[in-house]
């Protein structure tokens with residue numbers, strides 16, 4: 001069994017699983033925006049949005065894991081929650097990028113130092 005599709009694990013972990021499919025996918029309210037409804041990936045993000053009425057936004061979400069694209073309505077409270085989740089995701093990505101950049105630079109410096117120590121660099125290399 002694909003563990004990502006195993007919804008019993010998700011329920012056991014304390015995350016609600018919504019088993020009531022919406023009648024109208026466009027009009028349904030997205031109750032939990034932090035997980036993909038298809039694969040439960042945690043990296044769902046908005047690709048389009050516009051204001052539906054005073055308190056609701058029509059949002060199109062995309063899952064980068066399974067390419068699922070869904071549209072739904074979010075109220076302002078859910079938009080605020082989703083905005084916080086996206087900010088945390090952005091912070092996490094920036095932190096990972098910095099760590100990866102640092103690791104790559106350290107590797108390049110170590111390689112350069114090894115080449116210098118081994119006499120493998122010649123003036124015509126520059």
Ligand SMILES: [Zn+2]
Pocket residue numbers: 036037038039040041063064065066067068
């Ligand atoms: Zn997905």
